[in-house]
Every structure is written in structure tokens, then in C-alpha cells.
Amino acid sequence: MEINVSSEIGHLQGVIVHTPGHEVSLVNPELKDELLFDDIIFEDDARGEHLDMLDVFKTAMPADGKVIEILDIFEEVLQKEDARAYFIEQMVKEFPEANLQLVEPELLKLDPKELLVFITQGYLKNSKGFTLHPSPNLLFTRDLAAVVDSGILISRAAKKARLRESLLMETLVQFHPLFDSVRDNAIRISGHQSIEGGDVLVVNKKLVLIGMSERTSFSGLMKGTEGLLKSGVETVLAVDIPKQRSSMHLDTIFTFADRNECIAFPPAIMEQKNNVVALFKDGDSIKTEMRISLQQALEESTGESFNFIKCGGEDRTNQFREQWTDGANVFALAPGIIVGYERNTNTFNTLVDHGYDLMTQFEFVEEYGNKEFSPSNGQKIAISFQGHELCRGRGGARCMTLPISRKPLH
Numbered sequence: 001m002e003i004n005v006s007s008e009i010g011h012l013q014g015v016i017v018h019t020p021g022h023e024v025s026l027v028n029p030e031l032k033d034e035l036l037f038d039d040i041i042f043e044d045d046a047r048g049e050h051l052d053m054l055d056v057f058k059t060a061m062p063a064d065g066k067v068i069e070i071l072d073i074f075e076e077v078l079q080k081e082d083a084r085a086y087f088i089e090q091m092v093k094e095f096p097e098a099n100l101q102l103v104e105p106e107l108l109k110l111d112p113k114e115l116l117v118f119i120t121q122g123y124l125k126n127s128k129g130f131t132l133h134p135s136p137n138l139l140f141t142r143d144l145a146a147v148v149d150s151g152i153l154i155s156r157a158a159k160k161a162r163l164r165e166s167l168l169m170e171t172l173v174q175f176h177p178l179f180d181s182v183r184d185n186a187i188r189i190s191g192h193q194s195i196e197g198g199d200v201l202v203v204n205k206k207l208v209l210i211g212m213s214e215r216t217s218f219s220g221l222m223k224g225t226e227g228l229l230k231s232g233v234e235t236v237l238a239v240d241i242p243k244q245r246s247s248m249h250l251d252t253i254f255t256f257a258d259r260n261e262c263i264a265f266p267p268a269i270m271e272q273k274n275n276v277v278a279l280f281k282d283g284d285s286i287k288t289e290m291r292i293s294l295q296q297a298l299e300e301s302t303g304e305s306f307n308f309i310k311c312g313g314e315d316r317t318n319q320f321r322e323q324w325t326d327g328a329n330v331f332a333l334a335p336g337i338i339v340g341y342e343r344n345t346n347t348f349n350t351l352v353d354h355g356y357d358l359m360t361q362f363e364f365v366e367e368y369g370n371k372e373f374s375p376s377n378g379q380k381i382a383i384s385f386q387g388h389e390l391c392r393g394r395g396g397a398r399c400m401t402l403p404i405s406r407k408p409l410h
């Protein structure tokens with residue numbers, strides 16, 4: 001499969017996901033805040049909801065489309081002794097407080113399956129009492145990297161609770177053949193810098209948005225921008241967003257639904273002024289220019305107009321409630337074909353006002369499950385799926401997906 005994503009909405013052909021496993025059952029109420037979950041979640045239902053969501057993806061994708069479970073490809077990588085050694089070495093280095101050097105010889109002896117248990121659940125067989133915290137946020141594969149055109153930017157998580165996922169992604173890119181074409185030019189963020197994939201939105205191959213958020217530091221943003229500008233992107237729009245839990249990434253308050261159509265959380269996007277800086281290449285350095293708003297910046301950079309649909313509709317309380325449960329975090333399966341949590345009813349009603357047909361996940365699978373889904377030009381469908389457990393991890397459909405291949409837009 002060719003790695004290529006040149007928009008947020010091109011027909012999905014390849015996506016990396018993680019269906020939640022036992023690691024989510026290891027989040028206890030005492031630890032949930034440190035582990036970035038807002039509640040404890042029920043594993044069986046979360047898994048069922050996730051698998052149902054994947055059914056929708058598979059229904060909408062072309063016959064040769066691929067939904068890839070990240071632990072499947074990571075297990076393949078861990079068959080290689082040098083990959084196991086590399087990953088363990090990074091873990092020892094990045095988590096000095098965990099004293100992993102004490103169990104390094106045992107870690108090196110683990111078979112791939114046992115190592116996966118250690119990575120996801122923190123549990124080390126035969127080493128009594130030696131545990132790390134689990135990795136429940138692996139569910140949000142979006143934040144591990146961003147494919148931009150035919151390159152990849154590997155995230156470096158801002159929070160310790162997610163840093164293990166960054167090492168996993170780095171190891172995947174280093175060792176899995178899926179990433180052969182992007183390995184050598186991958187953009188990497190080092191040291192104390194941070195950037196997370198939920199902050200990176202690909203408008204087109206020349207234009208990328210990066211959120212300056214709770215999770216993406218200024219130097220992480222600049223380093224990411226430098227790499228993107230070298231790789232052929234012409235403009236990065238840095239979007240300053242509130243640094244807070246409810247909007248920890250740009251994609252929690254802003255996503256693309258169709259050509260020139262987005263869903264936005266009004267208070268943090270539509271009602272902000274002078275919150276966007278355009279970054280371009282200027283010889284060997286980077287030039288900056290202020291922009292009045294995200295809408296103006298998008299329109300000026302593309303020469304096209306954009307329609308911003310309000311997450312939660314007109315009512316203020318609904319805007320806040322539905323942003324909290326990821327109403328603004330939709331995932332596009334194709335231009336105008338989006339999925340989002342069913343519970344965000346006001347957002348769905350607003351989408352209907354903007355010409356979307358509403359379908360539940362079951363109606364969509366029933367209608368298109370036995371035939372190839374080829375979206376016609378101008379067709380708009382908003383597909384709702386149930387995620388009452390999933391949404392307690394504080395992420396929506398876009399957060400749970402790392403697209404690696406989308407058809408180019410014409």
C-alpha cells in the first residue's frame with residue numbers, strides 16, 4: 001500500500017487503528033487523570049463500539065482498502081530481534097524513573113506476544129511486582145503520527161502517559177516494510193519538544209494546519225513546520241487554541257467534512273481573531289505573517305471559500321456539551337461522507353441543515369454492506385455511531401484513526 005494522504009477527506013484506502021483491549025480495564029479511578037481518561041470505561045462495550053465503527057469504515061472503503069490494527073503490525077516488527085532491542089533501549093532511555101534497566105535482560109528475552117502485553121498493560125511476567133502503567137490511549141492512533149502527502153511526521157507525546165506510544169510508532173516506522181517509502185525522510189521531533197497528530201490537519205499537499213495546543217509545543221510546531229516545508233508543503237497555518245483538557249488538540253474543535261466544509265466549535269475557532277500565523281519558506285529561514293481568523297487564512301491560502309458548520313448548532317450550552325463529547329471531531333471516509341458519535345444530536349441536526357443525509361451506522365452498513373460504496377459527487381452523508389464508552393477516553397472518530405492512504409482529490 002502506498003503511503004499518501006493529501007487531504008483530510010479523500011476516499012479512505014488505508015487506516016491504522018487500535019481496537020481497545022485489556023489495557024483499558026487497568027485504568028483505575030485513582031490513576032485515570034494521570035492516564036488522561038475522564039472516567040473508567042467498560043472494555044467489552046468499548047470494544048464492541050469500536051468494532052462497529054470499523055464495520056462502517058470497511059463498508060465505505062474500496063474493496064482493496066485496509067483497516068490495519070496497530071498491534072498486528074507491531075507484533076510483526078517485534079519478530080525481529082533488532083527491532084525488539086531498539087524498542088527496549090528507547091524505553092529504558094525515555095523512562096528513567098521506571099528503572100527499566102533492572103529488567104532489561106528479561107525484557108529482551110520476551111517473545112513478541114509477551115512484549116506486547118508489557119507494552120499495552122505494563123505487566124511483566126515472572127518479574128513479581130514489576131509493572132508500568134497501562135497504555136489505554138493507544139486507542140487514539142491519530143496522535144501517534146501524521147501522514148502528509150507522501151511523508152510522515154512522527155509525533156512526540158507531550159504527556160508521559162502517551163510517550164510509550166510515540167516510541168512504538170517510531171519503532172514501526174524504523175522496522176515495518178509498510179513504512180519503507182517514508183522511513184528515511186520521516187520528520188522527527190526530539191528532546192523536550194512535543195507534537196501530537198491530533199494537531200496536524202492536511203488541507204492539501206501544499207497547505208497544513210498545526211494546532212498550538214496543550215500538546216504541541218512552540219518548538220515542536222516549528223520543528224514540524226521546518227520538516228514539512230522542506231518536504232514540499234508551502235504553507236503551515238499555526239492555529240493558537242486554548243491550552244486545556246477539553247480541546248487538547250486542534251481536531252477536538254475543528255475537522256474537515258467535505259471539500260471546503262468544516263465543523264468548528266464556535267467559541268474557540270469562529271469567534272477568535274488574530275489566532276492564526278502563516279509560516280512559509282523564505283530561503284533558508286521561515287517567514288511568518290498574521291492572519292485574522294482560520295476561515296480567512298484558509299480562504300486566502302487556497303483561493304476558495306469555506307463553510308464552517310457549528311458543532312452543537314446555535315445554542316451555547318449544546319456547543320459546549322457536544323464539543324466535550326467530540327461533536328467537532330468527525331472523520332471523513334470520503335468527501336462529504338463523515339462519521340461521528342450519535343450522541344451529538346444537535347451537531348447532526350445542523351449537518352442536516354447543511355445538506356447531509358443522516359444515517360445510523362446500521363443503516364449505512366445495511367445499505368452499502370453488499371456492494372461497493374462509490375460516493376457520487378456532491379453526495380453528503382453524516383453517519384452516526386454509538387460510542388458511549390469510547391467517548392469517555394475524550395476522543396472521537398478522527399482521534400481513533402491514523403489514515404495512511406487516501407485517494408487524491410480531483
Ligand SMILES: NC(=O)NCCC[C@H](N)C(=O)O
Nearest residue numbers: 036140198249393394395399
Ligand atoms: N486527537 C485527539 O484529540 N485525541 C484524543 C486523545 C485523548 C486521550 N485521552 C488524551 O488525552 O491524549
